[in-house]
Amino acid sequence: MNDALSPFRTAVAAALADAGLRAALYSATSNKQAVHKTGIDQLHDADALRELAGSIKQHTLDHLDTYLSQFVARVEDRGGHVHFAPTAGEACVALTRIARQHGLRLCVKAKSMTTEEIGLTAALEADGVQVVETDLGEFIVQIDHDRPSHIVTPIIHKNRRVIARAFERELGVAYTEDPQELTQHARRHLRDIFRRCDLGITGVNFAVAETGTICLCTNEGNGRLTLTRPRVHVAVMGIEKLVPRMQDLAVFLKLLARSGTGQPLTCYTSLITGPRRADDADGPAELHVVIVDNGRSDILAGPYRQILRCIRCGACLNACPVYSKIGGHAYDSVYPGPVGKVLSPLLATLARYPDLPQASSLCGLCREVCPVRIDIPGLLVRLRRDQVRQRVVGRTHRRLFQWAGLLLRYPALYRLGQGLARAVLRRRSEEGWVRQAPALMRRITDLHDLRAPAPQSFRTLWTRSRKDERPA
Amino acid sequence: MNALRESVLAGVRVAADYLPPSAREPLPPVTPDIVRQPTTGVGLVELFCQRAAAVGLRPAVVTESALPRHIGELLRKAASAQAAPCGVLVEPDLPWRELILAAVPDSVNVLTPPVSDEQLFAVGAGISGVAAAVAETGSIVCVSGPSRWRSLSLVPPVHIAVVREEQILPDLLDLLATAPPENLPAQLVVITGPSKTADIEGILITGVHGPGEVHVVVVTAEGEIDRSPGT
Numbered sequence: 001m002n003d004a005l006s007p008f009r010t011a012v013a014a015a016l017a018d019a020g021l022r023a024a025l026y027s028a029t030s031n032k033q034a035v036h037k038t039g040i041d042q043l044h045d046a047d048a049l050r051e052l053a054g055s056i057k058q059h060t061l062d063h064l065d066t067y068l069s070q071f072v073a074r075v076e077d078r079g080g081h082v083h084f085a086p087t088a089g090e091a092c093v094a095l096t097r098i099a100r101q102h103g104l105r106l107c108v109k110a111k112s113m114t115t116e117e118i119g120l121t122a123a124l125e126a127d128g129v130q131v132v133e134t135d136l137g138e139f140i141v142q143i144d145h146d147r148p149s150h151i152v153t154p155i156i157h158k159n160r161r162v163i164a165r166a167f168e169r170e171l172g173v174a175y176t177e178d179p180q181e182l183t184q185h186a187r188r189h190l191r192d193i194f195r196r197c198d199l200g201i202t203g204v205n206f207a208v209a210e211t212g213t214i215c216l217c218t219n220e221g222n223g224r225l226t227l228t229r230p231r232v233h234v235a236v237m238g239i240e241k242l243v244p245r246m247q248d249l250a251v252f253l254k255l256l257a258r259s260g261t262g263q264p265l266t267c268y269t270s271l272i273t274g275p276r277r278a279d280d281a282d283g284p285a286e287l288h289v290v291i292v293d294n295g296r297s298d299i300l301a302g303p304y305r306q307i308l309r310c311i312r313c314g315a316c317l318n319a320c321p322v323y324s325k326i327g328g329h330a331y332d333s334v335y336p337g338p339v340g341k342v343l344s345p346l347l348a349t350l351a352r353y354p355d356l357p358q359a360s361s362l363c364g365l366c367r368e369v370c371p372v373r374i375d376i377p378g379l380l381v382r383l384r385r386d387q388v389r390q391r392v393v394g395r396t397h398r399r400l401f402q403w404a405g406l407l408l409r410y411p412a413l414y415r416l417g418q419g420l421a422r423a424v425l426r427r428r429s430e431e432g433w434v435r436q437a438p439a440l441m442r443r444i445t446d447l448h449d450l451r452a453p454a455p456q457s458f459r460t461l462w463t464r465s466r467k468d469e470r471p472a
Numbered sequence: 473m474n475a476l477r478e479s480v481l482a483g484v485r486v487a488a489d490y491l492p493p494s495a496r497e498p499l500p501p502v503t504p505d506i507v508r509q510p511t512t513g514v515g516l517v518e519l520f521c522q523r524a525a526a527v528g529l530r531p532a533v534v535t536e537s538a539l540p541r542h543i544g545e546l547l548r549k550a551a552s553a554q555a556a557p558c559g560v561l562v563e564p565d566l567p568w569r570e571l572i573l574a575a576v577p578d579s580v581n582v583l584t585p586p587v588s589d590e591q592l593f594a595v596g597a598g599i600s601g602v603a604a605a606v607a608e609t610g611s612i613v614c615v616s617g618p619s620r621w622r623s624l625s626l627v628p629p630v631h632i633a634v635v636r637e638e639q640i641l642p643d644l645l646d647l648l649a650t651a652p653p654e655n656l657p658a659q660l661v662v663i664t665g666p667s668k669t670a671d672i673e674g675i676l677i678t679g680v681h682g683p684g685e686v687h688v689v690v691v692t693a694e695g696e697i698d699r700s701p702g703t
Contacts (some may be wrong), residue, residue, distance in 0.1 A: 028674055055500050062496035065485040084480040121697045137671035138679055153671060159672055179672040183680055190681065195589055211653045219683025221626060221667035228622045239484060247502045247651065250645040254507070261670075264527065264609040265644070269662040269680070277658050279618040281585060292478050301487035387692075 002055050008355035011330035022158055024308050028156045029140035032318035035262025036369060042264070045256065048218065053251050054373035055307035060242050061300060067209040067242045068291070074212025082288040085118075085128065091292045093121035095201070095234060098288055099129050102232055104199035107265040108190075110223040111135035112203025113151055113312055114236050114292060116334045117347075118202070118210075132193050132202075136186055143170040149328030152260045153316035157327050184378070192224070200230035200284065202239035205311070206252055207289075209244050213273045213465045217266040224268050224363060233274070233284040252311060255371035257467025260315035295347040306377055307342045309372040314364035316376065322359055331356065338366035342379045350383070350392045357383035358393075400440070415459075508643045513608075516607050517639045517690055519595025524688055527665040530680065531610075531688045539568055539691055540575030543599070544634060547688050550630045551579045552595045557585050558596035559583050565618040567601050567634055568691070584623045592623055597630035598683075603660070605640045605688070606647055611664040612688055613647060615657040622659055631683040637692045 005013065013022055040046045062065055071084050083098075085091035107129050109115065121131045126307070133142040137154035141147065143168040148154030160177045168175045173185045194252070202223060204214040214235050216223055227233045243249065249271075258265040276283035284345075299308055317323045317337030328336035333344035333353065341360060345353040357380050366376040387393050388401075407414045428434050429452035437445045444450060511519050521531040534542045551558035559581040566572065576582055583591060600620070604613040612633050614625050625631045642649055647662070667682030678684040 031674055035534075042509075044510055050499055052503065052506055056502075059497040059499045061488075062491055063488060065481065066487045068484055069481065075626055082477075084476040086476060086483065087481050090476060094580040135671075136669045140671070154672075155671055163672060179675045180677055182672060183669065183677045187680060191593065194681075195593060200522070211656055213656065219667070220669045220680040222680070224622075224626050224661065225681055228626060238481070243501060245502070246646065247649040250503060250507050250643075250648045253644060254509075263664070264664060265611060267527075267663065267665040267666070267668055269611075271656070271660040271662075272658065273660075274658050276616070280616050280658055281619060281621045283616055283622050283658055291480065291485060294497055297480075297483040297487040299492040300484065304488070387648070409533055429555070449557040 006355055007332065008330060008353075008359070011332065012326050012359075013467075015326040015330050018216065020159065021327055024157060024159060025324055028153070030326035031148070031316045032261070034138030036259060036315055036318065037262075039262035039264070046350050049251065049255060049322060050371050050373055052103055053255055054309060055242060055369055057372050060244055061240065061305055061308050064239065064242065064300060067244055068239060071207055071209040071212055072244055074160040074210070074293070075274070076212075078210065078212050078275050078287075080289055083288060083290045085292045085294070087289055088118035088292070088294045091236065091290055091294065092120055093116045093448065094290050095236075096123060096127040096129070098201055098232065099127065099235055102198075102286075104230075104232060105129060106193065106197045107201055108134050108193060108197040108222075108226045108227040108230065109138075110218060110235060110333060111154070111350065112201070114150065114202060114203050114238050118236070118292060118294060129199070132190070133195075134190055134193070134226060135218075136183060136220060136222075139164060139186055139190065143167075148334075150314060150317060151312050151335065151337075152317075157329065164332045166191060173316065175462075178330065178471060182314055184377075189194045194225045194229050197230045199230065200226040200228075200233045202226055202233070202235050204235050204241050204289075205256065206243050206249060207241045207459070208246050209242050211273055212248055213246065213271050215249060215253075216270045216272070217264075217268070218270070219261075221265045222240050224270060226390060227270060228283055229302070230284055234273075234288040234290060236290045236292060238292050238294070240300075240310075247427040249442050252371075256311055256313050259315040259369065259371045289393060299346050303382060304342065304346055306374055307339070307376075307379060309374055310343070311372060312339075313371055315369040315432060319365040319369045321361065321363060323367070338376045339374070342376060342383065345383060350387055350390055354392050356386065357387060375400075400401065418457060422457070423455050425450070426455075439463070479631075492584040494622060501623045502597050502649070503686070504645065505608050509644050511607065511642055516642060517637055517692065519612060520605055520607040520695070522688065525610070527610050528668065529548075529610060529612070529663075529686045529688050530667060530692060534572075535691055536568065536691055536692050537694065539634075539689065540571045542572060542688060542689060543572050544575035544577055544631045546630075546632055547580050550685075551577065554596050556594065556596075557581065557592065561587065561595045561621070561624050561628060562593070563598075563600040563624060565601070565622065567636060568600060570601065570608075572634075585624065594626050595628045597632060598624040598628040599632045599634065600624050602633050602635050602639060605635050605641050605690075606642075606644050606645055606662070608643045609662075609664055611644075611662045612686075614661050616659040619655055622658075622661075625661075625663065625665065629679060629683055630685045631637060632686070632687045632689065634698075635690045637686055639692055 083094040163175045275287035276420040323337040341356040362377045434450040524531040602612045605616045666678045
């Protein structure tokens with residue numbers, strides 16, 4: 001037996017052994033499941049609304065070339081600049097070029113998964129631009145040299161003591177564990193930055209094709225400051241963020257915050273249509289939109305297309321029995337949780353993330369909570385099939401399934417195998433429990449005892465009962 | 473630059489063609505029956521106030537004649553809560569501006585944009601009108617424009633928004649389906665609550681980067697009763 005653990009399994013073992021992490025995850029995810037339910041229950045016909053959201057997104061993806069061209073034309077009509085990036089590297093080049101051309105030195109950043117994905121902060125800093133994360137969670141991640149572990153609430157894995165130590169060390173403030181005081185320290189620190197900044201970088205939640213509008217959903221106000229204070233605002237978006245019409249936003253906005261945090265809407269829903277007008281009182285003089293492909297069109301051109309519907313609400317992370325035990329870091333990707341299990345291998349390679357499609361019981365909770373009705377379990381099963389075709393899974397694994405296939409194909413063989421296993425396990429059992437099973441089954445009994453098999457199989461009992469019922 | 477544009481657009485074109493046109497999803501209508509949330513039993517003003525209070529805004533309903541006194545009171549409280557002398561930033565085309573200015577307490581210094589960054593970051597409150605309000609979600613809507621300062625409802629710790637009763641729309645769909653595509657402001661922001669976070673251990677904190685206190689004053693015609701919650 002191969003006992004060397006893969007990086008994912010090592011990370012999972014470490015996460016499971018960390019009682020503090022598990023307590024934090026348990027309390028955060030169970031709380032979020034509750035508010036998700038409250039939020040969705042407020043809708044008078046949530047299922048119909050989710051169905052509608054799913055089909056609008058699917059339609060947009062199926063005609064993405066049309067909507068993308070329309071969006072680009074509208075942004076440019078309004079005086080915005082559009083940049084295209086086939087890869088993460090080219091997206092970073094576009095950003096550093098904008099910073100260089102305008103002599104921008106101090107960048108404030110609102111939370112954005114796409115900028116995480118393309119590694120933007122490191123690229124800008126290498127070019128001499130100071131980048132400050134302004135979302136409270138991301139700010140704490142940045143000063144503590146950590147990584148986010150959730151796509152909506154990035155420091156779900158951190159407790160206040162860790163945060164208090166980071167603030168004391170990095171900001172030079174008196175040690176305090178009070179969340180209110182910690183927040184005020186961050187506010188004071190960042191206010192000064194917001195006064196001086198010249199470049200603001202945000203993500204995009206939705207991009208409206210018919211008007212060239214970008215929509216941003218935030219809670220803290222840092223997002224609004226980021227797209228109000230600096231001279232230049234750059235919005236970074238994946239090609240899949242589009243919706244056709246302004247009225248479609250009503251559908252998605254009613255679902256996004258309810259699914260993520262249980263709010264009817266996030267505190268600030270900003271719709272940006274072009275840069276500041278000539279007679280506007282304030283706002284950035286320039287608006288740039290960087291449109292990133294980075295593997296998305298490859299996903300679009302195949303059977304996994306529907307994963308691009310995802311609006312990054314985080315509901316599937318909170319609902320997932322795997323995520324809620326192991327947290328986000330174990331996935332070793334910007335996109336953790338159920339959606340990440342599909343997206344991460346597709347954006348990279350199947351071989352880069354061999355364990356992720358397997359790390360699921362296919363319980364289907366992710367599909368149940370998804371506001372755009374993505375069939376995540378179905379996609380995971382398809383990925384497993386592709387893993388076998390591409391020989392990503394190990395030899396033992398493949399052989400096991402070959403055996404299982406044989407057993408299932410020939411009923412006589414199945415009965416024989418079942419009889420053998422029953423005999424062996426019953427011989428090993430004490431007081432109705434098997435504490436150590438032989439061979440590969442030991443992997444199960446390493447984790448928990450197995451109940452001893454019944455003396456007779458269900459099939460035997462069933463056949464007999466049918467016989468008894470039959471009139472003589 | 474144009475090569476990158478062509479490369480991305482051509483890639484998306486080819487990818488979209490993975491499905492034949494007949495297999496692609498048609499564009500569904502945004503059916504109001506599904507999207508609009510029914511609001512039965514209560515009036516728009518009352519529903520708006522309930523929902524606004526639920527998201528942490530502080531709604532009040534006043535008549536035109538009671539408006540100055542009400543805002544004067546809010547400013548007095550804001551001023552006494554602050555260590556430094558309090559300034560208030562007042563939008564140039566605020567509805568009932570003269571009435572309101574006359575009621576500003578002596579302890580509060582009135583500023584009209586444009587102001588320096590120094591002043592902007594020091595003032596204690598901002599008073600603005602709104603472009604609309606949404607009853608379903610309890611939101612107010614602010615837009616950018618020649619005399620509309622984006623910073624005014626964002627930088628000061630207290631924001632006071634004056635809403636005319638007839639500005640309240642029933643549903644978010646009413647706001648978005650009727651927004652004129654050719655005449656959109658550079659920025660339209662739907663405000664649904666004070667600035668808030670629950671990043672640290674899920675504990676709710678208000679006033680992170682934006683205003684921690686948002687007062688929404690709904691002005692109704694004379695003779696209507698005061699329906700503000702909590703009074």
